[in-house]
Amino acid sequence: MKKSLLLLLLLLLVGAGIAYKMYNKPHADLSQAKADVTLDATALFTEFSEGEEAANTKYLNKVIDVKGTVTEVKAGEVTTVALQTNDDMGGVVAAEISPTAAAKAATLQAGSSVTVRGTCSGFLQDVVLQNAVIVE
Amino acid sequence: MKKTFLAFALFIAVMATQTQAFAQKFSTREGHISFFSKSSMEDIEANNHKVSSVIDAATGKMEFAVLMKSFVFEKALMQEHFNENYVHSDKFPKSTFKGEIENLSSVNLSKNGTYDTEVKGNLTMHGVTKPVSAKGTVTVKDGNIIAKSKFKVKLADYDIVIPAVVKDNISETVEITVNNKYTPLAK
Numbered sequence: 001m002k003k004s005l006l007l008l009l010l011l012l013l014v015g016a017g018i019a020y021k022m023y024n025k026p027h028a029d030l031s032q033a034k035a036d037v038t039l040d041a042t043a044l045f046t047e048f049s050e051g052e053e054a055a056n057t058k059y060l061n062k063v064i065d066v067k068g069t070v071t072e073v074k075a076g077e078v079t080t081v082a083l084q085t086n087d088d089m090g091g092v093v094a095a096e097i098s099p100t101a102a103a104k105a106a107t108l109q110a111g112s113s114v115t116v117r118g119t120c121s122g123f124l125q126d127v128v129l130q131n132a133v134i135v136e
Numbered sequence: 137m138k139k140t141f142l143a144f145a146l147f148i149a150v151m152a153t154q155t156q157a158f159a160q161k162f163s164t165r166e167g168h169i170s171f172f173s174k175s176s177m178e179d180i181e182a183n184n185h186k187v188s189s190v191i192d193a194a195t196g197k198m199e200f201a202v203l204m205k206s207f208v209f210e211k212a213l214m215q216e217h218f219n220e221n222y223v224h225s226d227k228f229p230k231s232t233f234k235g236e237i238e239n240l241s242s243v244n245l246s247k248n249g250t251y252d253t254e255v256k257g258n259l260t261m262h263g264v265t266k267p268v269s270a271k272g273t274v275t276v277k278d279g280n281i282i283a284k285s286k287f288k289v290k291l292a293d294y295d296i297v298i299p300a301v302v303k304d305n306i307s308e309t310v311e312i313t314v315n316n317k318y319t320p321l322a323k
Contacts, residue, residue, distance in 0.1 A: 027212045056229060060205070074166065078185045094165065096186060096206070121205035122229040124188035125165050128203055 029100065030117045031133045033063055041068030041093040041127075045085035048123040059120040065135060066093050067115045070108050079105050081116055081132070091125050095132035104134050160245075160320055162191045162281050167316035169202060171289075173307040180214065180306065182207040189316055191281060196240035198255060198283075200233040200314075222296050223262055231261040233268065243274055250275040255285065264294045272314065281318040286311060 037059070044066055048055040068083030071092060079102040082092040095116045097105040108114060118129025167187030173180040186206040190199050204225035209215040219225040235257015237243060243251040251274050259268040272285025290309045291298065298306050 022213055023211065025212050027215075060226060060229060076166075077168070077183075080166065080185075094186065096208075119205075121186070122203045124186070124201045124203060124230070126186075126188075128186050128206055130206060130208070 027098065027131055028119075029133075030063060030098065030119070030131060031101070031135075033117070035065035035117055036062040038065040038067070041066050041083035042085045044093055045087060045091060045127050048127050049087065049091070052123055056122060060122060062120050063117060064120055064129065065115050065117045066095070066129065067113070068093060070110050070112050070114055072110060073105060073108050075102075075106055081105050081108060081114070081134075082126070083114070083116065089125070091127075093129065094126040095129040098131045098133055101133040108134070160193045162193065162245075162318035163321045164189050164316050164318045167200070167314070169200075169315075170313045171207070172311045172313070174311075175305055175307045177305040180209070182209045182215070182218070184208070187314075187316060189283075189318070190321070191237075191245075191283070191318055193245040196237035196243070198233070198235055198237060198257070202231045203229060204231060205229065222291075222298070228262050231259070233257055233259045235268070237274070245274070245276055245281065248276050248278065253283075253285075259289070261289075262294045262296055266293050270314075279320055283314065283316050283318065285314040288312070 044059075044064070047058070066083060068085075070081060071084045072080075072082040074080045074082070079097040081095045081097060083095070085092055093116075095118045115135040116129065116132050117135050118132030121128040121130050165188050166185060167189045168183065168185050169187050170181060170183045184202055184206045185208075186203060188201045191197070204223050205219060207215070207218065209218065235255050238254040238256050239252075243253060253272050253274050254269070255272060256267070256269045258265050268287065268289070270285045270287035272283060275282040275284075288309050288311050291306075292308060298308070
């Protein structure tokens with residue numbers, strides 16, 4: 001009787017521990033992740049601007065490695081790295097940088113080539129990536 | 137004669153710049169919208185720094201487009217639940233607001249200053265469109281506009297269902313805060 005009670009208590013504690021860990025789990029560290037897709041900024045932007053619904057189905061939630069030329073790095077409450085596309089209206093691939101990669105992103109120079117890895121949120125005037133990191 | 141001509145030319149030039157300001161559109165792609173839920177169990181906050189918005193100074197029209205997946209929560213699990221179980225962002229990736237500044241005549245978008253605004257329009261979220269009215273301020277500074285507002289949204293109005301098991305963790309009504317900095321849209 002005592003043994004099974006102890007076992008139950010142990011299971012409950014383990015369960016609580018797991019739940020606590022899950023509740024407090026941090027955002028994924030994409031520097032440790034493998035990209036679902038790799039392509040360049042212009043190609044990604046073109047897919048969204050020419051067929052948003054199809055692009056959404058293909059890219060939403062996916063981890064994408066986007067290669068491109070930095071047009072701008074905006075720092076503030078969040079850091080955003082903009083990658084050049086061939087859009088006449090100045091649309092870019094806008095990667096919102098994860099706080100863990102912000103310091104590295106801030107050193108990027110406009111005009112430099114870079115690969116950014118982020119999770120695709122969708123398309124407004126730009127293609128937006130979240131939780132992004134700079135890939136070596 | 138020359139003096140009159142110069143004065144007239146100056147007058148035209150000044151008027152042209154005035155008209156320019158009134159015909160101006162202002163936009164942002166990095167607008168900030170956050171929402172806040174307060175309940176007995178916990179406070180939940182999420183921030184979206186990728187809001188796309190345009191203000192047409194001539195008509196007072198304001199439009200916002202927001203990607204739901206760009207709302208960042210402190211807790212990754214909460215962000216997952218928000219997207220997968222509450223707002224179903226795979227199915228409804230965008231929320232939009234189309235409206236206008238109702239009291240445009242008392243807001244001078246070409247003159248530095250802070251003006252109280254009343255904005256009315258339609259908010260489309262989770263596939264549902266509902267009218268929304270919000271008070272806020274518009275601050276004009278050196279050709280840029282900062283628009284701020286706070287208003288409440290009832291989740292059930294947009295068919296966003298809170299499961300009974302977390303009923304005490306999430307408020308039925310969330311407070312939305314807008315803080316956007318607009319720059320003139322190049323013609």
